[in-house]
Amino acid sequence: MNRSRTRLITALSSAAALLATAGCGAADMTKQASPFAAPAGVRTVTLSVQSWVGAQANVAVAEQLLKEELGYRVDLVQTDEVPAWDALSQGRVDAILEDWGHPDQEKLYIDEKKTIVRGGDLGVTGHIGWYVPKYWADKNPDVTDWKNLDKYADELKTAESGGKGQLMDGSPSYVTNDVALVKNLDLDYKVVFAGSEAAQITQIQQFAKEKKPFLSYWYQPQWLFNEVPMVEVELPEYTDECAAKDPADIDCAYPTTPLQKFLNADFAERGGDASAFLKKFHWSEKDQNEVSEMIASQKLTPQEAAKRWIERHPDVWKTWLPEG
Amino acid sequence: MATAQATPARPATAGGRRGPLAALRDRPAAAKLLLLALVAAVVVPVVHGRWGGGIWPEALTADLSAPLGEVTDWIVSNRDSHPLFLYFFGHISNAVVLSVRGVYLVLLALGWAGVTVFAAAVAWRVAGVRLALTAGVSFLLCGLLGMWVPTMQTLALMVVAVLASVVLGLLLGLAAGLSDRVFRILRPVLDTMQVLPAFAYLLPVVLVFGIGVPGAVLATVVYAAPPMARLTALGLRGADGGVMEAVTSLGATGRQRLLSARLPLARKELLLGLNQTIMMALSMAVIASVIGAGGLGDRVYQALSSVDVGAALAAGIPIVLLAVVLDRTTEAAGRRIGAEPTGPALLRGWRGWSLAAAATAAVAGAGRAADGQVWPDDLTVAIAGPVNTAKDWMVDHLYTGVPVVGGTADLASHFTSGVLNPLRSGLTALPWWSVLLIVAALAWTIGTWRTAATAVLAMAAIGVLGVWEPSMDTLSQVLAAVAVTLVIGFGVAVGAARSERLERLLRPILDVFQTMPQFVYLIPVVALFGVGRAPAAAAAVVYALPAVIRITTQGLRGVDPAAMECARSLGATPGQQLRQVQIPLARPSLLLAVNQAVVLVLAVVIIGGLVGSGALGYEVVLGLAQGDLATGLVAGAAIVCLGLMLDRVTQPTTRRQRQES
DSSP states (O other): OHHHHHHHHHHHHHHHHHHHHHTTSOOOTTOOOOTTSOOTTSOEEEEEEOSSHHHHHHHHHHHHHHHHTTOOEEEEEEOOHHHHHHHHHHTSSSEEEEEOOOHHHIIIIIIISOOEEEEEEEEEEEEEEEEEEHHHHHHOGGGGBGGGGGGGGGGGBOTTSTTSEEEEEOOTTSOOOHHHHHHHTTOSEEEEEOSSHHHHHHHHHHHHHTTOOOEEEEEESOTHHHHSOEEEEBOSOOOHHHHTSOGGGOOSOOOEEEEEEEEEHHHHHHOHHHHHHHHHOOOOHHHHHHHHHHHHTSOOOHHHHHHHHHHHOHHHHHTTSOOO | OTTTTSOOOOOOOTTOOOSHHHHHHHOHHHHHHHHHHHHHHHHHHHHHHHHOSSSOOGGGOOOOHHHHHHHHHHHHHHTTTOHIIIIIIHHHHHHHHHHHHHHHHHHHHHHHHHHHHHHHHHHHHHHOHHHHHHHHHHHHHHHHTTOHHHHHHHHHHHHHHHHHHHHHHHHHHHHHHHOHHHHHHHHHHHHHHHHSOGGGGHHHHHHHHOSSHHHHHHHHHHHHHHHHHHHHHHHHHTSOHHHHHHHHHTTOOHHHHIIIIIHHHTHHHHHHHHHHHHHHHHHHHHHGGGGTOOHHHHHHHHHHHTTOHHHHHHHHHHHHHHHHHHHHHHHHHHHHTTSOOOSOGGGSHHHHHHHHHHHHHHHHHHHHHTTOOSOOGGGOOOOHHHHHHHHHHHHHHHSSOOTTTOOHHHHHHHHIIIIIHHHHHHHHHSOHHHHHHHHHHHHHHHSOHHHHHHHHHHHHHHHHTTOHHHHHHHHHHHHHHHHHHHHHHHHHHHHHHHOHHHHHHHHHHHHHHHHSOHHHHHHHHHHHHOSSHHHHHHHHHHHHHHHHHHHHHHHHHTSOHHHHHHHHHTTOOHHHIIIIIIHHHTHHHHHHHHHHHHHHHHHHHHHGGGGTOOHHHHHHHHHHHHTOHHHHHHHHHHHHHHHHHHHHHTOOTHHHHHHHO
């Protein structure tokens, strides 16, 4: 018994010593690629994909061009927006191609830690708002002004909204002030979170099929508009003073945002052709929607959709390639 | 319920007083309730006067958002520089990435033919020809579905996570198996780890390791190691006393006793532990896709975001196949332990193994030569299109306007306003102290005072965390879904227990539902039931049903045939047999089924946060999405407490009996 205990202690201490010597070097948490990245010697780019289809369209086209035209291997990582910033600063991903505005993160990572740099405009302008289906707005034109919304609260009641009208929101990761807006504008509505964009889209499609009225948080550009035409409800006008308020006090519409690209600082400097290409990547809403719709309505894979768009629009993407 | 639970009446002690006290002693459950009522009569007026009724009082909460926010900020600003990260977490993270990468590269180097032959060969060696065939066909199907590379990624991740879980589990299990004190300390810890819904783990690991594979692997290990530890300890402690005596008398040292007697004797438990660990790791590997684990889970998750059920299914099927192959193979291996080897001598022992290795090497080499490492693109079957068409048809025809019953949309809305809403308002309207009392009463009558204390403390912790209302909301969803699950589950089980054919027919269906990742259900249920709590409940019912049906069928089947024969000979109708013989005798199984239903339903109701079930699930999603540790972690802790409470309240009496004996 005694002998085995001393042996155990010897074994443990030698193991500890081994660990200590092996663990002497510092491990850099900022330099970690995915284990599924290509073997050494292959140039790899890792892109972050967000959950909405527009972001998938950007990424698919960039992926295809990086592969075919520039000879890179491309890895995709699916994440929510805020974790994606975190991953970008750590170098787990090299670029975010479509960001809808995250002032806190911009301040922390770009201004203070300098681990992320701006990659310029994507070329697409984003706008968030409240939308009602066109078939309903045509019958009730005054519904498009927020002041009249209370009149329609009864029609928008659902089992989930507890006696009030239902304002449907989507994924918790999206930028939203809707709870504050409903409260500050004193509306007879309840915000019901669908929990994910997929759930929200499915529900909107269901409503549309039956021509039922609904009121939903939604955004442009979005392919679903082609399938279910929607009209925006006018909220109190957006002003800079209003936007500067505490999030709980906001009582005006959402801004119109030119969507931004962001790159990992290290990658931006040493990323060679890939980073030059991603900085130049710039297309229009029409282009993006064309790809998005192929993905979402026609159920093509993002790769297939990107290939078709690339075949049709060489004039657009040729300008993104680095010279020479 | 409570009184029937009581142990059979003991003979009154000699010279004992006859009277109400003796009667109470014969019915411990009633005695417990009476005692509880007495305590309540004294304490409640004081508590009520001090803090009032209704929802949990503000004065008794502790706001953790500020300190948790500080922790987040500290981690984010120190992650790249603090020694704790540089010298500890960083190395763990690197080790995980390196090992997963190593396995992945080996799998890719073997090529699809090599991997398939290797899987078949291993299955053949440990489990026989039939499973070898199953394994081979399953891997080929993964390739046919166009999912070869994601399958290999998931497999690489699984190999590393399962190995780490097994090592960790073995170490913990060894310690608990050899020392009583460690066993006592470890048991509640393992209990707790097993009732935790996996979704609640993700946020802390993301914060430390960032998104990606390291965090995913570590979360998986935390989730999958407990069964291994538990079964190892069980196996070691259960070693035959006679054998141990004999080995000791032969003068074996402690280590010799362990290596030559205890561990070999515990082989069956060890293999069962491995089996459980693999299954849990696989279910977690999918959930971990939310934090960027890649592989098949990621494909399912991405398909979800474009509302593509077909694509989700195409990625879900390989997961089911992997689960079936791994489950059956390890299970068969466990069954064959100790059995006489069969087949010609050439194929036994090390010769068989080297033959398997040679076959793998030959096929992998041939594959390399033919440049066939990655599954050929033109050899895939696209199932997404037809599946989506089928789904659309279903939705078109079932959503509204079905004669008599109404469409699924109406059903969902009736369920929400008729069951979920009243249940939720009822629970939130109950005074908080009465909820604690109910929990105490339930847990105490069915378990020991310890289980009751754990349950009450867990419930109180929810209040202290300041999430009483959303927790009651989640609880109402769990209760409603469990009720539906039990009604359907018991109904089907009674049928299956009667008819072998029905049971055989059900088995593959149950297998699929049990191993299919929960994410795959989410979109079809939204399409059928709309957004909200109803679809989450529906998904939970689908997920929990197989376990309930299985356990109940087995319980009803296992009833002593003599008792059944006796009832039949007395002229009992099938209904009477069921009510008066089978159900009372199968009581432990039924309680276990209830317990499993509760735990499984809770896990899915939480994921239902992704389709609008709100409450705690939504807050965890919100925490993950916004990197908001305060919200996410508090909600996660509340889920854990809720799970613990529900588990204790429905814990079958086996534990108490074990303690008493």
